[in-house]
Amino acid sequence: MxxxxxxxxxxxxxxxxxxxxxxxxxxxxxxxxxxxxxxxxxxxxxxxxxxxxxxxxxxxxxxxxxxxxxxxxxxxxxxxxxxxxxxxxxxxxxxxxxxxxxxxxxxxxxxxxxxxxxxxxxxxxxFNPWNKSDACGLLSADQITEYAFNEHGQIYLGSSEIPRSIPWYFGQFDRDVLLTALSLLNKTSLPTESRIDISLMLRLLASNICSDPGANDGIFPPSSDKPSSSHQENGYTSSPVILKQYLLSNGQSVQGGSGSNWQHAAVFCSLCRSLGIPSRIVTVYNATCEAQEKENINLHWNTGQRPIVVVNKKVTRPWYLWNECWMRRDDIPAQNSGWQVVDSSAIDYNTKIRRIGPCSVAALKSGSLTLKWDTPNIYNVLNANRSHWLVYPDGNKKLISTGQIQPHHDVHIDMEISQTLKLGDDLHIILKANNLSNEPRTLVVALKLIKLSSTLEIKPNSDKQHQDLHVAQSTNPAGINTSLQTPVQSSVQDFQLNVNERELNI
Missing domain, CATH: 2.60.40.10 (Immunoglobulins)
Incomplete structure (x- = not known):
């Protein structure tokens, strides 16, 4: 047709x-x-x-x-x-x-x-993404081509500094993909009036990607009770291959481990696209695994300035993947329609309750945490605090710094610092900001310096030229220790900038 x-x-x-x-x-x-x-x-x-x-x-x-x-x-x-x-x-x-x-x-x-x-x-x-009256109607043909018709894609792993990609075949037009999507919808009896609610359909699909603990009826077996052990490699890079095995086993989980989080997202993306729902895969770097409440991630360092691995249930992954699906939602304010986060891997390891969405991306950005579904849980995955601790040989530890994990922005910033500084010279920091978005951005500048010893005096300079930041450094070299092998105790000091120095419009 x-x-x-x-x-x-x-x-x-x-x-x-x-x-x-x-x-x-x-x-x-x-x-x-x-x-x-x-x-x-x-x-x-x-x-x-x-x-x-x-x-x-x-x-x-x-x-x-x-x-x-x-x-x-x-x-x-x-x-x-x-x-x-x-x-x-x-x-x-x-x-x-x-x-x-x-x-x-x-x-x-x-x-x-x-x-x-x-x-x-x-x-x-x-679903009909070409029809604007449809709940999945998109605005442009290019978006439909990319998010509903593209059968091949790249999934990004690695780290935010060094991302790496792997190829994936979504195969949403394959017979086994469409039949699997429909069979998953048939597993649960929804009231007739709820069968036109796309949010509930997505929750049904996402809840069947992984089996519940103790069951074996999802596409993938249940993950381990420990989130750090839930990424088991099985070598799959094609959704039709996985779903064909699922159908041949009469709805039993595929063999070869519980799969990786990125495989869950890729298979879910294929199922959505096969039904006509525009979907994409989003990689979140430095995300928390578990988000019952406002999380605090503790990072430990020894006196040799090397990280110490601490095994606990609240850990930060280098990457975490979920999906975003495009839809109009009538159960929330109109401005929060559009892209919705759906996490097919999410499960609370204490209560065994899934926290899967769909959750409005616009609501996450605006902090509207009262909107359903699972908005506070998904918000906390993105906004955990990270604390750095200095651990001494005797086991005692000292808090070095704490702050919120910053998301990746669409403004690229380069910082230039002179490499030929001498003691007594002023420190000039030059920030070069490149706005990668199509909208104006305001860059908020904050200055934070680490005092290496009590004999090092650091004072801010209020002079500003070409939006550079100037910091005057004392000429006293007595207490400065620059050796990375023998770190000294440190403290952090914030410097207040004038209003006209703090905000830069780009």
Whole structure:
């Protein structure tokens, strides 16, 4: 179906986008005077349990569905051309279609007068990102191409300083991917009125990526109770390969470990795209594994300035991946629609409760933590505090610094410091900011220097030239120890800048 942009689906049947009409011809074994019969098309869901059938009278409508006869030139009497259109909020899934024919002049209809023709082809109705009235409607064709149609992508791991990518094949048009997505929706009985809620559908899909502890019915086995042990490599780089094994095992978890967090995100992305939901994978660097409340991440250093590994349940990963799905949400203020975070790996290891979203990206940025779903939990993953401790040989430790883990911004900053400073020279710090976004940004500058000993006096200089920061350094060299092998006790001092020095508009 080229008009519905579903021609790439490798599956037997008719794949359609909701909110968009489709046309077909029915050839009867005899002439059919349509004006003497009542014709109705009946759609019956094969995906959702206990779903009421949709009966659409010809040249009429039912619950937003409509059907009509189209006129064509040189049309034979036994060939009738029809058009059916589903509503923009039709329940997605697999349907069977039948045609009900009964005489129009009968006062009462019995089973002998009623004829039912069953169509043998399955019909799949999916979300429609091209239709702006659809909850998944996107604004541009480029976004649809990237987030709904792209079958190949790169997943970024590594670190924020040295990211590395691995290739992944999403294969959202593969038969096994679409059938898996629909089978996962069929596992849970939702009330009829909830089956048009895309937020609940995403929660259903995400909750079935990993099995719950003690179960084996998710795509991946349950993760270990320790978050630091939950990334088990299995070598998969293709969603169809994983999902084919899942279907062949009759819905039992694939073998080879619980999978990595990035594999969970990649498979979930494939399932969403197969249903027509625009989805992308987001890598979060320096994220916390567990977020029941405001987290504090403790980093320990020995007196040789080398990190000490401390094993506990609240750890910082170099990277953590989740998904963002595009949708309109009617359960929250309109400005919070758009991209929504969905975390298919998230689970509270104390309560065994999943914290998966969807959570508005706009709400995370504005700090609107009262909006559902799971917004406070996802917010804390991004906004943990990080404390640095100096650990002495006798086991005692001293707090060096603490502060919030800073997110990656769309402003690139380079700092230049002279490498030929002599004692007594002024320290000039030059900040070069490059705004990578399409909007104005305000750069807030804060100055923090570390005093290496009590004999080192550091004073801020209020003079400013070309938005440079000047710091005067004393000429007393007696207490300065620059050896990295023998660190001295240190303290941190903040310097207040004038308002006109603190904020730079770029």
């Amino acid at each position: 080229g008009e519905h942009s579903t021609i790439y689906y490798d599956i037997q049947g008719l794949v359609l986008r909701r909110g968009q009409p489709f046309s077909f011809t029915i050839t009867f074994n005899q002439d059919l005077p349509v004006d003497k019969y009542n014709l109705s098309f009946i759609f019956k869901s094969q995906t959702w349990q206990n779903f009421p059938r949709v009966k659409i009278p010809l040249n009429g409508s039912s619950n937003g569905w409509s059907a009509k006869r189209l006129s064509t030139k040189d049309q034979e009497n036994n060939c009738v051309y029809f058009q059916i259109c589903s509503p923009c909020d039709a329940t997605i899934g697999k349907y069977s279609l039948s045609l009900e024919v009964c005489p129009m002049n009968k006062d009462s209809i019995n089973t002998h007068d009623l004829l039912v023709f069953q169509f043998h082809a399955d019909i799949y109705i999916l």
